[in-house]
Structure formats: C-alpha cells, structure tokens
Amino acid sequence: MYKTIIGALLAMLLTATAQAAPRDNFYWLGQINKASVVINTDEGLLTAEQGTRFANGIEQVLKEGDKEGAPRPGLVITFEPLLINAAGPEITMLHAGRSSxxxxxxxxxxxxxxxxxxxxxxxxxxxxxxxxxxxxNCDTIIPNYTNGVAAQPNxxxxxxxxxxxxxxxxxxxxxxxxxxxxxxxxxxxxxxxxxxxxxxxxxxxxxxxxxxxxxxxxxxxxxxxxxxxxxxxxxxxxxxxxxxxxxxxxxxxxxxxxxxxxxxxxxxxxxxxxxxxxxxxxxxxxxxxxxxxxxxxxxxxxxxxxxxxxxxxxxxxxxxxxxxxxxxxxxxxxxxxxxxxxxxxxxxLEELNLDWTCSQEIADVLMRKYKIPFRTGHHFASEIVTYARSNNITPNAFTYAEAASIYAKLAATDKALPPSFPMTESDWRNALDPRAIVAHRAVKGGPQRAELAIMLEQQHKTLAADTAWQQKASAKVKKAEQKLNADFTALSKIKGQKAISPSRENSL
CATH class of the missing domain: 1.20.200.10 (Fumarase/aspartase (Central domain))
Structure with a gap:
C-alpha cells in the first residue's frame, strides 16, 4: 500500500516538474500584463468590467502558452496578437504608457x-x-610559488x-x-x-x-x-x-x-x-x-x-x-x-625539504635575533644556497658546522658581520624547518594557527551573511510573485473558466 502511495506521489511530482512553465520572455511578459491590468484597474485607468475581462483574456493566453509544445512568443509585438484574439482589440488599452x-x-x-x-x-x-x-588542512605545509618557482613554505x-x-x-x-x-x-x-x-x-x-x-x-x-x-x-x-x-x-x-x-x-x-x-x-x-x-x-x-x-x-x-x-x-x-x-x-613537506624555500628565514632570524642587516643576512643565505646546490645538499642534510664555516669565510671579508656565527644550532635547525617557519609567523593575516582561526571565523561569517542575502533576495522575488498572482486571480473572478471572446459574446 505504502509503495503504491509513494509511487503515486512520485508520479505527481514528476508530472508537476515536467509541466512547470519556463521563466522565459513569455512568462515575464505575462507577469507584466498581470500587473498592468491589476494596477490600472485599481488606479481607475480601466473600469472594473474591463479589468476583469482583460484579466481573463491574459489568463487564457498564459494557460495556452503553458501547454506542452505550445508557442510562447517572447516579443511584445508577437505576444499582443494573442491578447487581442482572447479579449478583443480593446485589451490594447493595457499598452497605454508602455513600450516594447x-x-x-x-x-x-x-x-x-x-x-x-x-x-x-x-x-x-x-x-x-x-x-x-x-x-x-591548517597543519598541511606546502610550497607556494612566485614567478613559477618554489618560493616559501605556507x-x-x-x-x-x-x-x-x-x-x-x-x-x-x-x-x-x-x-x-x-x-x-x-x-x-x-x-x-x-x-x-x-x-x-x-x-x-x-x-x-x-x-x-x-x-x-x-x-x-x-x-x-x-x-x-x-x-x-x-x-x-x-x-x-x-x-x-x-x-x-x-x-x-x-x-x-x-x-x-x-x-x-x-x-x-x-x-x-x-x-x-x-x-x-x-x-x-x-x-x-x-x-x-x-x-x-x-x-x-x-x-x-x-x-x-x-x-x-x-x-x-x-x-x-x-x-x-x-x-x-x-x-x-x-x-x-x-x-x-x-x-x-x-x-x-618532502618537496619543501628538497629545495631551499627556507632561505629567507635564515636572513630573517639573523636580523630579528642578532640585529644583522637584512641584506647582509640575505647575502649569507644566498651563499648557503649556492654551496648546497653545487654539492647537491638538501636543507635537512646541511649541517650546522657547514653553515658556520661558510659564515666565517664571509665574515672575514665583511666587517658588518660578527666574527663568529651567532645562530645557535637550534636556531639553525628551526630556520630550515618549513613547519617551524610557518608556526613562527607573527603578523596579522599570517599562516600561524591563531591567525588561521581568526580568518576562518571571518570567512564563515561572510559566508553566512552572503547566504542570508541570497535567500532573502530570492524570497522577496517569490513573495512579490505570490502577491501579484493572488491579486490577479481576485480580479479575474472566474479563475479556471475560459474567457469568452468579444466576437463570441456578441453572437450570444
């Protein structure tokens, strides 16, 4: 029994879906004509009798157009002849003050x-x-690219x-x-x-x-x-x-x-x-x-x-x-x-550790903790990368001792550098670790966990507001449509009956 009922309901739903009229030019010209006849009757531009008669003519045209395979003209000049055929030339009084x-x-x-x-x-x-x-993926660390080249971990x-x-x-x-x-x-x-x-x-x-x-x-x-x-x-x-x-x-x-x-x-x-x-x-x-x-x-x-x-x-x-x-x-x-x-x-993470996207962090740490000018620290980091790539050494394999040796050679020719390598081994290892680099970011809007939480909350609020806007805007259009259709139906008074054309009325 339940299967029969469910089957019948599904059939009704499919039928209703199949018969739903498209919201095309024909549909909206119909809505404009509905609104015109209701408003102009209320405003006294049409008599009550004309309003009812014209409303029934419009309803007839729209019902015919909603039939499967029926023509649905989308231009004013092709829509209007259908109105005239349904309610006579007098219905073109609706067109007063209107244009295609x-x-x-x-x-x-x-x-x-x-x-x-x-x-x-x-x-x-x-x-x-x-x-x-x-x-x-808050804790998923990936390489980001600039100019098509791996740039920094993020x-x-x-x-x-x-x-x-x-x-x-x-x-x-x-x-x-x-x-x-x-x-x-x-x-x-x-x-x-x-x-x-x-x-x-x-x-x-x-x-x-x-x-x-x-x-x-x-x-x-x-x-x-x-x-x-x-x-x-x-x-x-x-x-x-x-x-x-x-x-x-x-x-x-x-x-x-x-x-x-x-x-x-x-x-x-x-x-x-x-x-x-x-x-x-x-x-x-x-x-x-x-x-x-x-x-x-x-x-x-x-x-x-x-x-x-x-x-x-x-x-x-x-x-x-x-x-x-x-x-x-x-x-x-x-x-x-x-x-x-x-x-x-x-x-x-493996891709990050295969290249030197950590190199800027070396210069940053030297400046942030040891007050070495960024460009000087940048030069040291660049020397590290040049040496590492020449010898096929990845960041994970580059030792603290090798870094200190390169630093000593550079300090011997650059008096802006302290004579001994200032970074601790812990500093060095953290500067090469993509996860540590991301975690230690300190600016607003950065990738550190605390800032990610703020940005996620912001974006969820934005999404909630955008969803509410879309739903409100859609509901307003639907409510207006329901109001128009109800007022139009009230004006037609003979909903569901076929309007009598003027030529047929005169012959009775």
Missing part, C-alpha cells in the same frame, strides 16, 4: 536577476567547500583562505550588481515616460524589484549597455580566480609524484587512449576552457556597447543570460574539483 523598450528591458532584468541569484547560490556552495577544505589553509577572500570580493561585486539591476524600468516607455499617470512604484513591487530606475532615459537607454559590461567584469573575475587555482594544480600534474591531484574516476579524470599510465585531469581542462569562454563572452559584451550612441540595441544585456549561466556552471564544476582534491601532506 521598457517592457523587454524589464524582462531582461528580471531574468538576469534570477540568473544572478543562481550564481550567488553556487558561489555560496563553493565557498562552503573551500572553507571545509581549509579547516582540514599552510595550505592560508592559501585556500586567500582564494576564499577573492571569491568573497566576487560576491560583493555580484550583490552590488544585483542592487543596480533590481530597479524597474517599467513606465519609462521609450525614453521620457508617458502622459498616463502610471504607478511605477507599485509595478516595481509586483515584479519583485527593490525600486524603480528613476530617470526614464537612463532606465532604458543608458543603463542596459552598462549593466552588460559590469556583469562581464564580475564573470571575468570569477573565471580568473578559478583559472588561476586550476593552473596551480595543473603544475603538479607535470611531476611524477604530485602532492595535490584529483581523485581518479567519477568524471574527474580519464585514462589516455594510448598511454596507460596517464590519468588526464579532464575536469580541470574543461573547467579552465569554460573560464576562457566566459572571458571571451565578457569582452564581446563590452565591444557591443562600444562607440554606439545610447539607445542602440547592440548591447542591452544581450547574451548576458549565457554569461551568467556559464559562470554558474563553472562555479559548480569548481566546487566538484575542490571536493575531489586529494592532498598528500607528507609529499608536500
């Missing part, structure tokens, strides 16, 4: 708003994965938190962009408004906007091109951060024993068709390619609005749904990458 320009700009902004919220949700999920990885958590900060800035930019696009152009008409006393504020509220785009010329002629450029910049920033991170991982794949790589299988890697030993990092390649594609689309958005007068159709957020959608896809793909990373702390 303010209507379609509103449609674009509403759709872009939803895509932006999807991107925000994906960024939040990715940040959660990044912070989880950071928390698990905590992997510190490195990951740097990217968390970067993505938090991307989210800041996305939220600022959202605030700018979430202003309603409706009522701007073509460019300078209308003589009809339209209630722009109520229209904005019904469509889920925070406010109106006040200057009507800016609303439809200037801002749409600017918004496309701003979105391109946000998408480029996210893509740049992801691409940079991916390249750092890709460098490890050139090594026979990487300290970071992807877990095999599950769409992460694939076996070479010719070379059995190769496990190609397919998801890294595809994600990086998509990042480059997004950057190309972003540049295209900029060039379309370049050197054209305001009001031209070249820009107008064209293609931005594709940019935002692709960026969301890339962010989700990057989240999968983060969750698939396999970290080998022992191998990372």
């Amino acid at each position: 320009q303010d209507m379609l700009t509103t449609v674009s902004l509403a759709m872009q708003r939803e895509e932006a919220l999807k991107l925000a949700a994906a960024l939040n999920e990715m940040q959660a994965a990044l912070l989880t990885l950071a928390e698990a 905590s992997l958590a510190h490195y990951l938190l740097a990217y968390s900060c970067a993505f938090a800035r991307d989210m800041d930019r996305l939220q600022a962009y959202y605030a700018r696009i979430n202003r309603s152009p409706m009522g701007a008409t073509v460019l300078n408004g209308t003589g009809w006393p339209l209630n722009r504020d109520r229209m904005a509220s019904y469509l889920g906007f925070d406010d109106i785009a006040y200057n009507t010329y800016d609303a439809g002629q200037v801002f749409p091109g600017e918004a496309a450029i701003e979105l391109g910049g946000i998408a480029t920033g996210i893509s740049q951060h992801i691409g940079s991170f991916i390249e750092e991982i890709m460098q490890q794949y050139a090594q026979p024993r990487p300290w970071i790589l992807l877990k095999e299988g599950n769409g992460n890697t694939y076996v070479s068709s010719a070379m059995p030993q190769k496990r190609n990092p397919g998801i890294l390649n595809s994600c990086r390619t998509e990042c480059s594609t997004i950057m190309g689309l972003a540049v295209g958005a900029t060039f379309r609005t370049h050197n054209v007068p305001a009001g031209m159709a070249d820009g107008r957020l064209r293609g931005t749904d594709s940019i935002t959608g692709k960026t969301t896809k890339v962010v989700k793909q990057f989240t999968k990458i983060l969750q698939a990373l396999e970290i080998k702390p022992d191998r990372a």
Whole structure:
C-alpha cells in the first residue's frame, strides 16, 4: 500500500516538474500584463468590467502558452496578437504608457536577476567547500610559488583562505550588481515616460524589484549597455580566480609524484587512449576552457556597447543570460574539483625539504635575533644556497658546522658581520624547518594557527551573511510573485473558466 502511495506521489511530482512553465520572455511578459491590468484597474485607468475581462483574456493566453509544445512568443509585438484574439482589440488599452523598450528591458532584468541569484547560490556552495577544505588542512605545509618557482613554505589553509577572500570580493561585486539591476524600468516607455499617470512604484513591487530606475532615459537607454559590461567584469573575475587555482594544480600534474591531484574516476579524470599510465585531469581542462569562454563572452559584451550612441540595441544585456549561466556552471564544476582534491601532506613537506624555500628565514632570524642587516643576512643565505646546490645538499642534510664555516669565510671579508656565527644550532635547525617557519609567523593575516582561526571565523561569517542575502533576495522575488498572482486571480473572478471572446459574446 505504502509503495503504491509513494509511487503515486512520485508520479505527481514528476508530472508537476515536467509541466512547470519556463521563466522565459513569455512568462515575464505575462507577469507584466498581470500587473498592468491589476494596477490600472485599481488606479481607475480601466473600469472594473474591463479589468476583469482583460484579466481573463491574459489568463487564457498564459494557460495556452503553458501547454506542452505550445508557442510562447517572447516579443511584445508577437505576444499582443494573442491578447487581442482572447479579449478583443480593446485589451490594447493595457499598452497605454508602455513600450516594447521598457517592457523587454524589464524582462531582461528580471531574468538576469534570477540568473544572478543562481550564481550567488553556487558561489555560496563553493565557498562552503573551500572553507571545509581549509579547516582540514591548517597543519598541511606546502610550497607556494612566485614567478613559477618554489618560493616559501605556507599552510595550505592560508592559501585556500586567500582564494576564499577573492571569491568573497566576487560576491560583493555580484550583490552590488544585483542592487543596480533590481530597479524597474517599467513606465519609462521609450525614453521620457508617458502622459498616463502610471504607478511605477507599485509595478516595481509586483515584479519583485527593490525600486524603480528613476530617470526614464537612463532606465532604458543608458543603463542596459552598462549593466552588460559590469556583469562581464564580475564573470571575468570569477573565471580568473578559478583559472588561476586550476593552473596551480595543473603544475603538479607535470611531476611524477604530485602532492595535490584529483581523485581518479567519477568524471574527474580519464585514462589516455594510448598511454596507460596517464590519468588526464579532464575536469580541470574543461573547467579552465569554460573560464576562457566566459572571458571571451565578457569582452564581446563590452565591444557591443562600444562607440554606439545610447539607445542602440547592440548591447542591452544581450547574451548576458549565457554569461551568467556559464559562470554558474563553472562555479559548480569548481566546487566538484575542490571536493575531489586529494592532498598528500607528507609529499608536500618532502618537496619543501628538497629545495631551499627556507632561505629567507635564515636572513630573517639573523636580523630579528642578532640585529644583522637584512641584506647582509640575505647575502649569507644566498651563499648557503649556492654551496648546497653545487654539492647537491638538501636543507635537512646541511649541517650546522657547514653553515658556520661558510659564515666565517664571509665574515672575514665583511666587517658588518660578527666574527663568529651567532645562530645557535637550534636556531639553525628551526630556520630550515618549513613547519617551524610557518608556526613562527607573527603578523596579522599570517599562516600561524591563531591567525588561521581568526580568518576562518571571518570567512564563515561572510559566508553566512552572503547566504542570508541570497535567500532573502530570492524570497522577496517569490513573495512579490505570490502577491501579484493572488491579486490577479481576485480580479479575474472566474479563475479556471475560459474567457469568452468579444466576437463570441456578441453572437450570444
């Protein structure tokens, strides 16, 4: 019995999902028409009888368009004939004080708003994965690179938190962009408004906007091109951060024993068709390619609005749904990458101990504890590295006695140095130990445990605030939609019945 009930519920759910109408141009033109008939009836621009009749005509058009395979025209000039067919030419009174320009700009902004919220949700999920990885690797010491060369030891958590900060800035930019696009152009008409006393504020509220785009010329002629450029910049920033991170991982794949790589299988890697030993990092390649594609689309958005007068159709957020959608896809793909990373702390430490990323610490200790000028200490450390590499000596194998001998030779020619090697053997060993170097960092924002705890707390607070913002913004749009649909249904009065067209009414 229970299986039967569960099966029926699943069938209903699948049916409902399959029948859910897309939130496309047709949908948003329908929402604009719903709001127009409700507001204009309340404001006395339409009679109560006209409002009810027009509402039923709109409802009929929308129900027909929601049927599987039915046409869903997305332009005002192709949508309006359906309204006329359903309720007669008089329904075009709804178009008083409206234009394709303010209507379609509103449609674009509403759709872009939803895509932006999807991107925000994906960024939040990715940040959660990044912070989880950071928390698990506070004591994982890795080499960091500058100019493509191993530079200093660092905590992997510190490195990951740097990217968390970067993505938090991307989210800041996305939220600022959202605030700018979430202003309603409706009522701007073509460019300078209308003589009809339209209630722009109520229209904005019904469509889920925070406010109106006040200057009507800016609303439809200037801002749409600017918004496309701003979105391109946000998408480029996210893509740049992801691409940079991916390249750092890709460098490890050139090594026979990487300290970071992807877990095999599950769409992460694939076996070479010719070379059995190769496990190609397919998801890294595809994600990086998509990042480059997004950057190309972003540049295209900029060039379309370049050197054209305001009001031209070249820009107008064209293609931005594709940019935002692709960026969301890339962010989700990057989240999968983060969750698939396999970290080998022992191998990372081994790599550090094979090279001299500790050499700056030697100069730092000489200056910090023994007041030897940094450049002088730097020269000594450089001599150590030159000797060690010439003799194939790693930091772990370099003895205190060898260091003291090199120091003595240098001190004999450099009177700025004390005659005897000032560092103790304990100082020397700690200066060569990547773990000790990281642990003894003393500045705010460094990789030491106490600072990592502070930064993790900061980033968790930021993520919580970003998640709350995304949920609040989504809830506001949903609540506005529910309010509009309820008021529209109340106006139509005959919900569920087919509207009688004027030609049919006259024949009765």
